[in-house]
Amino acid sequence: MLIGEYIHTIDEKNRMSLPVKFRKELGKKIIITPGLGQCLFIFTNKEWEKVSKKLSDSDNDLSFLKADQRNFNRYMFGRAAEVEIDSIGRILIPDFLKERIGLKNTAAIVGVKDRVEVWNEKKWSEEKALAEKQAEALAEKLAK
Amino acid sequence: MLIGEYIHTIDEKNRMSLPVKFRKELGKKIIITPGLGQCLFIFTNKEWEKVSKKLSDSDNDLSFLKADQRNFNRYMFGRAAEVEIDSIGRILIPDFLKERIGLKNTAAIVGVKDRVEVWNEKKWSEEKALAEKQAEALAEKLAK
């Protein structure tokens, strides 16, 4: 299971090392896409297959309008990139994805069960603070 | 069953020894996560599976589409850590968790049936004092 938070640097060549704890589960190739919220999602190949199958399945239970679904898929698939992990555990983050979430020199890498999220470090700490506040309300809501 | 209270130090390398009485039950790997209130929860792997399954919408591969669920999972898993217990019964407490509850040099380690809580020592004694007061009030109320 992918859990925990790590702060890593992104160097001038757009390289970012993945936390050792994530490497085994992520394998050799990963899919990186713009996520929901101000972050990127990283999926294993397997997980991505699951997700993409479900997303493109026209009779899924998402109750999307057709046009909405088309647009959403365009968003998710159109900007997804398959990325190899190099021999010492680093990946290359495409420029357009970096720009999309305002990545600078450092990134927060966050394990969320079966995906990894990549955040601008500052935005991540803001997000955390916000979540902290909402956590109680959220827990109650979900409990229903 | 995990019961009792211990005060242990956290050294410069973020190491904290677990009370011998807890070690057998906790096993070799544990999950440590921010709990409710100003403390950390330590779960056995088994217990964690139970808890996380209950709280996350684990049957749904697309849970990230729902904002509430996304936020909650991020909160839940992003701040958990899987930690190994070393050969002499110590664990490493990740910095981001230390910060989260303001851990300094000493921690209160408290057994609460099937989980362990870790507190900033001072906050723990405040918490205890508060609980005692409430207990008295509660007892009186019940007596009526």
Place this chain on the structure above:
DNA sequence: TATCAGGTGGGAAAAAGTGGGAAATTTTAA
């Protein structure tokens, strides 16, 4: 007092993360 168990501290070795140069490849321009 000697011994043992639980807890603490520190040094050396190993691993993880980071940076940079050279080779290989692709792109650009003449």
Place this chain on the structure above:
DNA sequence: TTAAAATTTCCCACTTTTTCCCACCTGATA
């Protein structure tokens, strides 16, 4: 079409962090 320039890939090396192991301290017990 070829050569120069730019980019990407591969590899090596440095620095910091983590891990492993050993030793010490303290209090309880025989």
